[in-house]
Amino acid sequence: xxxxxxxxxxxxxxxxxxxxxxxxxxxxxxxxxxxxxxxxxxxxxxxxxxxxxxxxxxxxxxxxxxxxxxxxxxxxxxxxxxxxxxxxxxxxxxxxxxxxxxxxxxxxxxxxxxxxxxxxxxxxxxxxxxxxxxxxxxxxxxxxxxxxxxxxxxxxxxxxxxxxxxxxxxxxxxxxxxxxxxxxxxxxxxx
Amino acid sequence: xxxxxxxxxxxxxxxxxxxxxxxxxxxxxxxxxxxxxxxxxxxxxxxxxxxxxxxxxxxxxxxxxxxxxxxxxxxxxxxxxxxxxxxxxxxxxxxxxxxxxxxxxxxxxxxxxxxxxxxxxxxxxxxxxxxxxxxxxxxxxxxxxxxxxxxxxxxxxxxxxxxxxxxxxxxxxxxxxxxxxxxxxxxxxxx
Amino acid sequence: xxxxxxxxxxxxxxxxxxxxxxxxxxxxxxxxxxxxxxxxxxxxxxxxxxxxxxxxxxxxxxxxxxxxxxxxxxxxxxxxxxxxxxxxxxxxxxxxxxxxxxxxxxxxxxxxxxxxxxxxxxxxxxxxxxxxxxxxxxxxxxxxxxxxxxxxxxxxxxxxxxxxxxxxxxxxxxxxxxxxxxxxxxxxxxx
Amino acid sequence: xxxxxxxxxxxxxxxxxxxxxxxxxxxxxxxxxxxxxxxxxxxxxxxxxxxxxxxxxxxxxxxxxxxxxxxxxxxxxxxxxxxxxxxxxxxxxxxxxxxxxxxxxxxxxxxxxxxxxxxxxxxxxxxxxxxxxxxxxxxxxxxxxxxxxxxxxxxxxxxxxxxxxxxxxxxxxxxxxxxxxxxxxxxxxxx
Numbered sequence: 001x002x003x004x005x006x007x008x009x010x011x012x013x014x015x016x017x018x019x020x021x022x023x024x025x026x027x028x029x030x031x032x033x034x035x036x037x038x039x040x041x042x043x044x045x046x047x048x049x050x051x052x053x054x055x056x057x058x059x060x061x062x063x064x065x066x067x068x069x070x071x072x073x074x075x076x077x078x079x080x081x082x083x084x085x086x087x088x089x090x091x092x093x094x095x096x097x098x099x100x101x102x103x104x105x106x107x108x109x110x111x112x113x114x115x116x117x118x119x120x121x122x123x124x125x126x127x128x129x130x131x132x133x134x135x136x137x138x139x140x141x142x143x144x145x146x147x148x149x150x151x152x153x154x155x156x157x158x159x160x161x162x163x164x165x166x167x168x169x170x171x172x173x174x175x176x177x178x179x180x181x182x183x184x185x186x187x188x189x190x191x
Numbered sequence: 192x193x194x195x196x197x198x199x200x201x202x203x204x205x206x207x208x209x210x211x212x213x214x215x216x217x218x219x220x221x222x223x224x225x226x227x228x229x230x231x232x233x234x235x236x237x238x239x240x241x242x243x244x245x246x247x248x249x250x251x252x253x254x255x256x257x258x259x260x261x262x263x264x265x266x267x268x269x270x271x272x273x274x275x276x277x278x279x280x281x282x283x284x285x286x287x288x289x290x291x292x293x294x295x296x297x298x299x300x301x302x303x304x305x306x307x308x309x310x311x312x313x314x315x316x317x318x319x320x321x322x323x324x325x326x327x328x329x330x331x332x333x334x335x336x337x338x339x340x341x342x343x344x345x346x347x348x349x350x351x352x353x354x355x356x357x358x359x360x361x362x363x364x365x366x367x368x369x370x371x372x373x374x375x376x377x378x379x380x381x382x
Numbered sequence: 383x384x385x386x387x388x389x390x391x392x393x394x395x396x397x398x399x400x401x402x403x404x405x406x407x408x409x410x411x412x413x414x415x416x417x418x419x420x421x422x423x424x425x426x427x428x429x430x431x432x433x434x435x436x437x438x439x440x441x442x443x444x445x446x447x448x449x450x451x452x453x454x455x456x457x458x459x460x461x462x463x464x465x466x467x468x469x470x471x472x473x474x475x476x477x478x479x480x481x482x483x484x485x486x487x488x489x490x491x492x493x494x495x496x497x498x499x500x501x502x503x504x505x506x507x508x509x510x511x512x513x514x515x516x517x518x519x520x521x522x523x524x525x526x527x528x529x530x531x532x533x534x535x536x537x538x539x540x541x542x543x544x545x546x547x548x549x550x551x552x553x554x555x556x557x558x559x560x561x562x563x564x565x566x567x568x569x570x571x572x573x
Numbered sequence: 574x575x576x577x578x579x580x581x582x583x584x585x586x587x588x589x590x591x592x593x594x595x596x597x598x599x600x601x602x603x604x605x606x607x608x609x610x611x612x613x614x615x616x617x618x619x620x621x622x623x624x625x626x627x628x629x630x631x632x633x634x635x636x637x638x639x640x641x642x643x644x645x646x647x648x649x650x651x652x653x654x655x656x657x658x659x660x661x662x663x664x665x666x667x668x669x670x671x672x673x674x675x676x677x678x679x680x681x682x683x684x685x686x687x688x689x690x691x692x693x694x695x696x697x698x699x700x701x702x703x704x705x706x707x708x709x710x711x712x713x714x715x716x717x718x719x720x721x722x723x724x725x726x727x728x729x730x731x732x733x734x735x736x737x738x739x740x741x742x743x744x745x746x747x748x749x750x751x752x753x754x755x756x757x758x759x760x761x762x763x764x
Contacts, residue, residue, distance in 0.1 A: 002256065005198060005202060005252050005255075006252075007578060007581075008198075008199065008202045008581060009202045009205065009206055009248060011578060011581045011582045011585055012202055012203050012205075012206030012207070012394075012397075012585050013206045013209060013210055014582065014585075015206075015394075015582055015585030015586045015588075015589055016206055016207055016210035016211070016398075016585070016589055017210055018586060018655075018659070019586055019589035019590055019593065019659055020210065020211065020213075020214060020589070020593065022593075022659050022660065022662060022663055023214070023593060023596070023662075024218070025663050027597070027663055027664075027666035027667035027670060028667065029670065029671075030671070031667070031671035031674035031675065031676050031677050032676055033676055036676075036680070047656075050652075050656055050659070054649070054652040057582060057652075058645075058648055058649075058652075061578050061648070065575065072249075075249055075252070076245070076249075076370070079241075079245040079248075079249075082209075083238075083241055086209070086210055086213050086241070087213065089213060089214075090213055090216050090218055091218075093218035094218035094219065094222070097218060097220065098220075098221070098222035101222035102222065103222050103223055103224055103227075104222050107227075179649070193447065196389060196393060196443050196446075199389075199390065199393045200393045200396065200397055200439060203393055203394050203396075203397030203398070203585075203588075204397045204400060204401055206397075206585075207397055207398055207401035207402070207589075208401055211401065211402065211405060214405070215409070263440075266440055266443070267436070267440075267561070270432075270436040270439075270440075273400075274429075274432055277400070277401055277404050277432070278404065280404060280405075281404055281407050281409055282409075284409035285409035285410065285413075288409060288411065289411075289412070289413035292413035293413065294413050294414055294415055294418075295413050298418070384638065387580060387584060387634050390580075390581060390584045391584045391587065391588055391630060394584055394585050394587075394588030394589070395588045395591060395592055397588075398588055398589055398592035398593070399592055402592065402593065402596060405596070406600070454631070457631055457634070458627070458631075458752070461623075461627040461630075461631075464591075465620075465623055468591070468592055468595050468623070469595065471595060471596075472595055472598050472600055473600075475600035476600035476601065476604075479600060479602065480602075480603070480604035483604035484604065485604050485605055485606055485609075486604050489609070
């Protein structure tokens with residue numbers, strides 16, 4: 001089975017997700033600077049989610065690049081990942097509109113956590129298909145970064161109820177960690 | 192005529208359908224857990240439709256993979272399928288917002304039924320083009336699964352007026368039946 | 383310059399146009415059959431526009447298939463066509479919501495007319511680039527169907543103010559005329 | 574690393590951006606010509622933004638065509654550009670709904686300015702990757718047009734507070750300047 005359409009479909013879904021989020025930033029009815037002020041938290045929330053979808057697209061790009069073939073299980077593992085990512089516009093809007101209050105921040109983190117787990121499942125499904133000694137398996141290795149991300153999300157969720165901004169800072173931290181391109185896969189591919 | 196653009200266009204439409212459905216899950220104006228409660232049926236309805244669009248994408252992927260060429264009739268049979276699938280965001284929103292009441296559940300089933308019929312027509316148009324002895328025709332075979340799905344939808348629609356949850360359970364049943372990847376096409380392709 | 387990205391971008395825009403139109407069919411807040419009745423004209427209007435976008439995608443597919451290369455002028459002629467097509471969700475919603483009243487029906491026709499003219503300009507730009515004796519030019523020929531469509535739209539627009547349903551019938555007529563696949567290009571390609 | 578998916582993802586995002594802008598043109602509830610009048614400034618604003626997204630797609634197409642490979646830095650430079658472009662539907666709606674008042678016109682210009690800077694950064698990242706003597710670097714040259722655009726935006730923003738229409742005229746001027754296809758890249762590619 002060919003990986004081309006899996007990439008095309010994922011690109012399509014991610015492109016729509018990253019773009020429709022901006023629809024939640026409703027244009028104010030008044031032409032004043034003051035009318036933009038309530039949108040600041042919506043914009044911040046949008047920027048964070050834009051970066052996250054960008055990271056997922058980027059990692060997905062790397063992962064599928066190292067992939068030779070796909071099967072039914074990986075198609076569904078990929079759709080499972082897209083499902084959690086498709087909830088990001090909702091959690092982004094809820095968090096932005098409510099100025100980073102406890103519950104929206106916690107739910108935002110839960111969706112990130114579940115997307116992280118879904119990505120982990122996708123890598124496992126791909127490794128199972130290609131074999132443990134395959135270049136794909138070697139390039140992913142132990143995936144410490146993915147595991148650390150999931151741990152940080154898990155820590156951030158309860159923290160959101162005490163200090164939402166700390167949870168928010170944790171999400172930003174994970175994003176920064178991922179913004180640095182993954183040297184493992186690039187190194188292996190270069191060999 | 193080339194099948195590449197047919198796949199690309201279908202991927203685009205399915206990617207937009209699967210993603211805009213989430214726009215119906217309006218983010219609540221209050222940052223409390225209670226504010227999420229009315230969205231549970233919207234979310235359930237979204238999950239079901241997400242899985243259905245995923246199944247159609249998956250089957251479409253398999254079907255087109257076994258396809259060698261397309262003509263005017265298959266282009267229109269494909270658009271006809273996309274038309275019924277494009278109504279799924281509407282029926283999903285109606286069913287979710289009205290907590291799985293009789294009419295929305297019945298109309299949801301009617302659209303599934305018509306999409307199922309449209310998929311059947313598409314397979315027939317492709318078999319006609321490739322010939323009865325073609326690998327495509329052999330791989331589809333008698334398409335029992337497709338026929339059973341249509342029968343289950345047809346049974347569910349009247350049941351929705353007596354017990355909507357039974358109709359809903361039937362839709363879930365069909366989805367589970369399809370989640371198992373189609374061994375017929377995979378087997379034939381492997382030969 | 384490569385035609386691949388022109389096709390990909392056009393497919394993307396057409397896929398979004400055909401799908402976001404359905405967002406205008408707002409799901410009713412009540413779960414009764416009566417609640418669907420006001421949506422009948424919205425649905426009819428959606429079906430007509432879905433078929434039109436399908437026709438444009440189909441013809442665009444044929445046209446680009448016969449195309450060997452593109453240049454700056456054809457890129458802009460193509461964007462000009464996409465611009466008019468992008469207004470179809472707006473005119474569709476206006477016509478559907480207002481139950482096929484005079485002005486919405488007339489404006490719907492104007493956008494169809496301008497899209498028809500834009501398609502004509504695109505074919506001219508492509509013929510100019512490939513030369514009058516090219517297979518593309520031969521396959522398009524005098525494009526009687528395109529010219530007749532434009533004339534029917536031009537006749538329908540004033541008629542919309544007397545009898546909107548006659549104008550609507552004219553739009554359906556053009557759609558039926560185009561549903562029959564274009565034998566000119568197919569014939570030339572087959573040679 | 575392959576540039577194909579970067580192009581596909583960018584095409585997807587630009588296709589969604591250019592199309593969802595039209596959702597801001599809400600269809601009026603009355604079927605009269607008078608009901609369309611308040612939409613004139615929304616339509617003008619839409620046309621301007623449609624042309625701008627078209628220009629960016631066109632330039633992006635040329636730029637990536639001359640590109641041989643991409644790396645992590647260029648992927649992120651590209652996402653940075655898409656981020657600013659994704660804000661255009663918002664600024665378009667705000668400017669259109671408020672009939673080209675000072676603040677919306679100024680903010681519209683700021684987003685154009687930042688998108689211009691992001692495009693400049695993208696070209697620098699690509700030149701750095703391909704080397705100063707590469708065909709890509711030669712074809713871009715000193716990029717006077719890009720630099721002039723940024724200067725015009727910077728001049729237009731303060732002017733928006735004195736005479737919004739002058740700022741608007743400046744945006745139209747830049748658009749016209751870019752509508753003429755870029756001879757530099759085409760010339761170099763032709764060699």
